[in-house]
Amino acid sequence: MASIKDVASLAGVHRSTVSRIINGEGTFRSDTKRKVEQAMAELNYRPSAIARSLATASSNMTGLLVTYYTGGFFGQMMEQVQAELDRHNKFLITAQGHHCAEGEREAILRFHALRCEGYVLNCRSLSDDELRQLAQEATPFVLLDRFVEGLESRCITFDHQQAARMAVDHLIAQGHREIACISGPLSRASSHLRFQGYTQALEQAGIDYDPAFCAEGKYCRKSGYQAAERLYHSAPSMTALFCCSEEMMQGALQFFHEHNVVIPEQLSLISFDSIDLCDALYPQVSSVHFPISEMAQTAVKLLMSQINQTECHITRHFLPELRLRNSTLRRSLSKS
Known part of the structure; x- marks a missing residue:
């Protein structure tokens, strides 16, 4: 050699x-x-x-913190961060936060020990105060899908609340009033915003909120299946369902297929979608699109501008897109 x-x-x-x-x-x-x-x-x-x-005195490495590695959402995020870093000839180091502040804290310490030039943080558990304190250190970072007051210039955000309202508003416009929801863990800020969008859409339409029509999942297929089962018994009159993630929706769809509930003739279904999974199912599922690929690419561009101390004119706040497919019908054609 x-x-x-x-x-x-x-x-x-x-x-x-x-x-x-x-x-x-x-x-x-x-x-x-x-x-x-x-x-x-x-x-x-x-x-x-x-x-x-x-x-x-530069490692040429960038740290990416995610909640966990499994699932298409995080795979898509890592793929796009890597692709954008390749354009800058940078190495990617990833770490999991394990759904807790201590795990996220340990991941950032690991990035620091490896002398990473900067971090892209998709963190859910660290407090706003701790992130503001981290911003006092020399190493730059960008928050992906997180808003922290005082760190606006570091944040890449998405309007989760508006996205949920768009989904439920579509079901209401189709004549549905018995609308169920499978939410994510309500301890998460983004999950709470999606749930707020659901309840606000109901309130705006004069529909009373009923806790029996809501089930909390864990952003995985199994929890979607289990949540659908709970709703099947607690809200038998539901004519429409809003799922707050595509993987939970996939689990719910499996449950309804197994119990001979026909989509959309008996139950209209709409979901969040970030990896185009909704387009690959049968029937193809209507969704509000969460552009995680574009957001991940933008996060790296913003981080590189911070590292290189250059100006960066980019969109930092992303809006949802309603994509109507074959999984919703007007109430008059749905389960009576």
Whole structure:
């Protein structure tokens, strides 16, 4: 395996010259750079990432904190963060927060120990005060799908409440009044906002809120199945259902198929969707789209601008899009 000494010898320059050209330090004559690059190509020399980080005091690594690794939502997020970092020749380090503040705190400490240049934080449990305190440190970070007062310039946000209202408003416009909801964990800010959107849409339409029509899930397929089962018994008159995530919706759809509830003739169904899962099911499920791919890409762009101390003119607040498919019908055609 070739070394930097071999490259210097073949190019006829000093080792420090090779090192500085690799790390982009200083200016050199074009013929000197060409000799070094040709020597590297001939010897198939690849600079050590560790050596470069020591030389430049930069690890070239970015930390991404997620709640957990499973599920299409987080897979899509990681894929898009990696794709955008590839454009900047940066490495990605990921860590799970394990649904608790201590787990998120440990992940950030790990990023710091690895000398990450910056962090993209999709954190759910750390308090606003702790994040404001973290902002006092030198390492930049961006909050993905989180709003913290005082850190507006670091936040990439989505209007969860409006998205839920759009979904339920569509069901109401279709003549439904017995509308059930499978929410996410209401301890999460985004889940609570979605639930608020559901109840506000009902209130605006003059429909009384009934807790029997609501079941709390855990953003996974199994919890969606279990929530659908609870609603099947607690709200047998429901004619429509709003699911606050595509994976919970998939579990609910499985339950209703198993119990011969026909979608949409007997039950209209609408869901949140971030990974186009709703378009791949039968029937195709109407949804409000949560653009996590675009948000993840934007978070990296914003972080790179912070690291490089450049201006970044981007959209930081994203809005939902209603996508109507085959899973809803007017009340007159639904279960009586």
